[in-house]
Amino acid sequence: MLSLEGRDIDRVLIVDDDPEARELYAAYVEDARLEPVLAEERYNSVEQLLKTADDASAQAIVCDFHLSVRNYASFDGASAVARWYERSTPALLCTNFEKAQVDEMRRWRHQIPVLMRPDEFDSDAFIDGIRACLKEFRGEYRLTREPFRTLVRVIDRDERAMYVQVPGWYEPSTAIDLLKVAVPSAVWAAAAPDRRFHAKVNIGATRMEELYFKDWELG
Structure with a gap:
């Protein structure tokens, strides 16, 4: 279990259409001494994915943006992370992106405290990202995030x-x-x-x- 900003976290849901990516993120989550839970179903709605997180008692999320590949989901990861933000559940958007994807994400960007590329992700980056989310939920913005x-x-x-x-x-x-x-x-x-x-x-x-x-x- 990890205690961050007054929140206890021990289970982390990993959301990615690529099974190898899920396993890689899971290994880093385990390095942080937390239990990864792999989201391996197909998701027809954000609500279905949110329920998966609830059923797994996940207190934090790592999510990809491109979820439609392999018919994994009918929505993108940015919209899901935004919904978790509304619930004050820390969620990191971890994905490769170009300008077109940045433009697509922009509508949700105020509800995405942490966006990182997969090669930037490790156990330390995960912990730092979750901490940043929890602080933002309390209104403590980083300089790059304050509106x-x-x-x-x-x-x-x-x-x-x-x-x-x-x-x-x-x-x-x-x-x-x-x-x-x-x-x-x-x-x-x-x-x-x-x-x-x-x-x-x-x-x-x-x-x-x-x-x-x-x-x-x-x-």
Whole structure:
């Protein structure tokens, strides 16, 4: 058993469509002296996966993003991690990703405290990630995760996404893709070149994949 931030953790659910990846993550979890539980079923809904975690009495989760391979799940891991966040269950999203996947994750990113690549994962990274989640549940954000109300400027918009800049971020001229599904419908309807909104953004982020946007204001 591991005691972190006032929470006792002894069982960890491993969610990945790749059996070899599940076994690898399980070995690192065992190195942390915890019991891994492998999610080996096929999942038709996030609710079914959440129930698996509940039935296993898992207090923490390691989850992949790409879950549709091998018909393992009908949803992606980001949406599942976001649901665990709402339950204050620490969950790490551990996956390989490119820009397209980052854009897809953005709608959930404010509820994903830890995103790491598989080659960054080991027992120490796991413990550090779980600790970061638990602190965030108490409102203790890392600098790269803390949200601030800030200006968001629309550069352009097409049928797929709107493209924005955040003047308060350290790369203010960088264009960030926000998919239509990642913004409120009222914001999407009002978006046009040079339109300005306010939103809460983690402007302390040092990498584009860390950025999230929430609590939009039309102004």
